[in-house]
Amino acid sequence: MRAALVTAIGWCDTLPVRFTGSEKAGLVHLTERPPVTIAEARADMVTEDKGETMNAKPKLRVVEGSEAPRSATDLSHLGPLMARAQKGDKRAYQEVLKACDAWLRIFLARRVAPDAVEDVAQEALMALHKKRHTYDPTKPFAPWFVAIARYKWLDKLRRHYRAEEVELEDQAAVGGHESAVMSKIVLERLLSHIPENQAQAIRLAKIEGHALDEIAEMTGQSLSSVKVRIHRGMKRMMKRLEEANA
Amino acid sequence: MPSYENPSSASLIDGLTASLAPVSRRRPTREALMLAGILALQLVGTYLFISSSTSAVFTHNPTMAFAKTGLFAALTIGFAALAFRSFEPTAPRQKKLALAIGGALAGFAVLSLDRSFGGSAQAILMPSKGITCLVSSISFSLPMFIGLTFFMRGAAPTSPKMTALFIGIASGSWGAFLYGLQCPFMNLGYVALWYGGAIALTTLAAAALLPRFARW
Incomplete structure (x- = not known):
């Protein structure tokens, strides 16, 4: 029990996912996570010259296209990829699985014992595979996958x-x-x-x-x-x- | 781009990717229409056999007959909708909504059915007729029970127990609705015991059997 019982340490934490509401590939990324408010945007600004002091004028680093760096907690771009995977696109599917695997590691890290993370993550990926036909591409991907991951986690606890x-x-x-x-x-x-x-x-x-x-x-x-x-x-x-x- | 790939998952991901085949997406509206079609056929088929009894029941006591069939129809539609909704992994827990629907309809039954409890319990509950009513209602519920179970297996319910309860109540109510079309007994005690019993039994069966069919 001590092992995993309730590894649910994060039961009152928020889920490590960012529901951006957009399923399109990110157009603008400031550092790793897209800002939500002006204050956050300011905080996320980066200076080009690393040696500069706080007085330096910050500049936004804008990265366009699908090559933008993404946080492992960002699943918002996976909707179109999953839709392609449903049609048999293996490359898109592999990308989806890798992103989900990375997300799961973070999600599970504070919820199950370290030695159980691997098992639960793999079970969640298998569940995604079995239930991939239930994803509706007109809806965001993140809530769908998070619901499956949460179910597998609670199932493990049970x-x-x-x-x-x-x-x-x-x-x-x-x-x-x-x-x-x-x-x-x-x-x-x-x-x-x-x-x-x-x-x-x-x-x-x-x-x-x-x-x-x-x-x-x-x-x-x-x-x-x-x-x-x-x-x-x-x-x-x-x-x-x-x-x-x- | 930072790589988050975990070496221990790599082989699983490769395996899943290699086994990927195109899938046809689940279409809840189509499933609901299919189920409605099956149930419509069952309704028409049943009605052909019971039309004279049904006419007699609705002529003799139209208000209570409509109230009773309306009660079971509303239970069927309400809980079938909850069941379909619970097939989605993102569906919220619908316990409060289910309690609200069940409570409202129970209140409606108390207000609209025959509440006269004079005479012996034997006269009100009529066990010999009631057993037939119970067994027939359960038999009539099977097409809906099987249909919803089939659709549940193809879906991704993340609260399988709750889904099973919804399926049980919806199926039992459907059976009670069909059999109730030609049943002349309108006493609240009779309806609660025999029709309620049929719904309770299908719900218990669903709760015991269906979670293991969820196929996760």
């Missing part, structure tokens, strides 16, 4: 949670240190949203690593009551995660 329930029965040992640290942070965040008695049971089991019978003894509850509290708390946290990302 499966992991079920596996954890079995593991809980066996009083299994803990995973790696890195995952444990991440999960502790995540759990603390999520625990603040569930009833205290459930949070306490989960905290003792998942963060402090106590065995279930120890927790029962410490809290004065029966073993089955501790199990129920952990189970209900976990379900609530999953629900919270799903709602936060719906």
Whole structure:
């Protein structure tokens, strides 16, 4: 559990995608991300002479055409490519997959344990492949793909949670240190949203690593009551995660 | 241009690209029309067998007959629309909308159907007739159940459980609508138990079976 449970550390974060509303290849790019406001545009201005001070007059670096540098979080140009892919254009499809793969790495980095990123990213790419006929080229690509990626991510969490329930029965040992640290942070965040008695049971089991019978003894509850509290708390946290990302 | 290509994904991407074949896009409007066509055929076919009973029912108590069939027709259309909408991966969770539709129609049923509960439960609920009603409604719901399941498999629902519930309610309501055309019983208790039971059973079956057919 510590491993990925809820690697959902980013459950309250915004998705790393930029919905520009345009599916056309970017015409203007200022550094890596297109500015939204004048203030942002100013911040994104770059000076041509790197040695110049703040007094130097900034100039916009405008790059035209499809060769413009793009942020890995920018999926807005993929709509026309996906439409071509639906007709069998392999080159366009490869570009779509590479861009989506890059986006997935960022999306998943703070949501699943590092060792699970690869699996979930590949599952999401497979899902994109299986469901490519459901993309409607008249609509933006990003929301469609993000919905699929989010579904695969939550699906992974659900499966992991079920596996954890079995593991809980066996009083299994803990995973790696890195995952444990991440999960502790995540759990603390999520625990603040569930009833205290459930949070306490989960905290003792998942963060402090106590065995279930120890927790029962410490809290004065029966073993089955501790199990129920952990189970209900976990379900609530999953629900919270799903709602936060719906 | 910065390269974000991940070496570990490269072989998968190459494999997927190599296996790429042209696909015909999913067309929700065409699917809805196909389903409507199938259901229209079922409606006409059924009506040919029950026309005399239907006429008798609508002549004897037209207000309640229209209310009952209208109730099931509205449930069918409302939940079939929710199901189709949920086939899109970008569809929002439609729980509140579903509750609003279901609640409004339940309220309509309470207001418009026969609320007289005098006499024994046996006389109101008529189990011998009710069982036939329940089983027939479920049987009549099958074409819609199968049709929506087929379209769901070709779509990309990201809330398969919710989609399954919508399909179950829409199918059960369709079966209840068809069988209700020739059913003379308008008592609220009878309708709630036997027609509601048919809808509940199709919904349970859908919830148990359909998520695993979502083919992700």
